[in-house]
């Protein structure tokens with residue numbers, strides 16, 4: 474039985490650990506759980522209704538996590554606990570997702586294009602007068618928080634609080650968690666709960682047509698379901714996108730040849746965003762549990778088994794992505810990545826994230842084509858999300874407007 478090394482770098486698509494999983498087979502058992510870095514197996518499991526989401530008390534989860542969750546008020550809107558749709562199976566999952574699906578559909582997201590461009594331009598304008606710009610705090614975090622707050626109908630003076638809540642909530646999806654981190658997260662969850670409860674109280678008297686209004690208008694949802702899914706949208710709305718932007722900036726700044734290509738052929742930006750998601754997608758891993766005995770690649774997965782799915786590993790599977798550790802914005806099948814998951818839990822916000830990336834990154838590099846990292850970016854100590862805490866940069870000369 475191999476050892477499961479879930480250290481911060483252990484889950485990177487190109488890490489030796491992912492290679493070890495691959496060498497052991499398509500779905501080996503390591504440290505008591507099944508794990509896969511195989512693209513086809515990950516995709517199959519994500520799309521197969523023989524598998525369900527992982528309940529917080531699953532015996533395959535590390536004991537400290539189960540211990541902590543068992544002692545947490547189940548009414549708190551923890552994104553890793555039901556009734557957050559992320560960890561709820563049908564039929565309830567279908568109910569939650571249907572209520573707000575339209576707000577994240579093609580028409581609604583296309584309508585946000587101009588607003589995303591305005592927000593990105595304003596932030597880029599401000600960077601010039603910022604003494605040592607940090608492209609996480611001063612740029613990458615600001616775009617998604619502004620947009621999701623507007624979609625939920627929350628005022629701009631809440632942005633810093635929302636960012637703080639997001640920061641403390643992110644570790645709740647981690648497999649290893651320090652007690653003090655957990656305690657801070659729970660303190661913030663109490664505030665999140667009260668804040669959204671007040672929002673839903675207000676919506677009873679004054680209906681709105683934003684996303685919170687949509688959740689409030691669905692009589693089939695309990696208040697707890699409304700609050701949990703509002704909190705999920707808030708966290709999912711920026712925790713991941715900030716890192717897609719941050720990881721993308723780091724990758725592009727480190728690959729000037731790719732930036733030159735994009736400057737000469739800007740129509741390639743759409744594919745560049747897909748390649749960023751494939752090469753260094755923010756969500757490195759998810760999990761599923763077998764609802765009954767299932768055979769995959771001649772391997773029996775007994776009912777109730779936890780299967781860890783390395784999305785980063787799948788996205789670096791050489792059988793699907795030739796020369797997988799090469800960052801190549803012209804890669805033809807980059808968009809086949811699993812960075813947004815797949816199947817019924819496939820990312821609800823993928824269109825929004827693609828829109829934000831496809832506007833913000835070209836706008837930044839068009840304005841500052843010589844942008845360079847000012848020292849190595851500071852990594853976030855999270856394992857499940859690949860994220861940077863801060864990314865100081867030298868902007869370089871401003872391009873003359875075309």
Ligand code: HEM
Nearest residue numbers: 558559709710713714717756759813814818820821822826
């Ligand atoms: C680059 C940015 C993003 C990435 C990489 C990402 C990644 C993911 C992944 C991998 C899943 C599936 C997890 C699983 O199956 O276990 C997921 C689900 C989800 N995402 Fe995203 N996400 C991003 C942006 C967003 C945004 C902007 C929103 C919207 C506000 C959002 C909302 C959600 C929701 C609500 C779910 C749960 C869907 C369900 O359970 O049916 N995400 N995301």
